[in-house]
Amino acid sequence: MDEDLRLRIERLEAAQAIQNVMSTYEYLHSAYRNADIVELFADVDDVLIEMPAGIWRGRDAAHRCFGVTFEKELTRPDRRGELVEHTLTTPIIEVAGDAKTAKAVWNSPGHEVHRFFWVEGNPRIEFWYWCTYSVDFLRTSEGWKIWHLHVYQTWASEVGKSVVDSPVPPEPPIPNGPGRPDEPISFETKYSVERAPQLVPVPPKPYATWVGDDEVPIP
Secondary structure (H helix, E strand, O other): HHHHHHHHHHHHHHHHHHHHHHHHHEEEEHHOOHHHHHHEEOOOOOOOEOOOOEEEOOOOOOHHHHHHHHHHHHHOOOOOOOOOEEOOEEEEEEEEEOOOEEEEEEEEEEEEEEEEOOOOOOOOEEEEEEEEEEEEEEEEOOOOEEEEEEEEEEEEEEOOOOOOOOOOOOOOOOOOOOOOOOOOOOOOOOOOOOOOOOOOOOOOOOEEEEEEEEEEOOO
């Protein structure tokens, strides 16, 4: 088969595989199967995960973030009444010209119900939670895997209350156990009446290959 045609087919198939990886991530998260999310990540030294709670780095980043922090520290064993539902919309998926890496972004509208055990009285709160994803992927011998995952919260508000005039649902304390993040988030993205909209994340553009910490554009 012609090499150019082979790569075009590989890249088309890769885009579908990558969408399936992120959709699997969402289904597992909704089912509170966070420990299973660890298997969606590449087994490499430079994994990076950025969540509103902080940044995790390294080969064990996915285990510490999802296998410990989300699975054990931010939830309780009795999960009756818990709800997490997020969708993936407006995808832009760019697979590198060499079909070895990929970059993608999604918007993610969400609806959640949690027992806020870190608030006095342990109230159960229903709220909207919208965020965006910026994700880099690696092609591995086991298929496409998440490499760098950034989750940027855009807005949150209790159902029936204004995002402008009402306080946002109280955030859990920053985890300080064995799964704690390595550093704070890189910048704030939550809605504020004091801040203008910004292009976060920046949609990826076509690129030829990944070199070092950045991509090489298609000439």
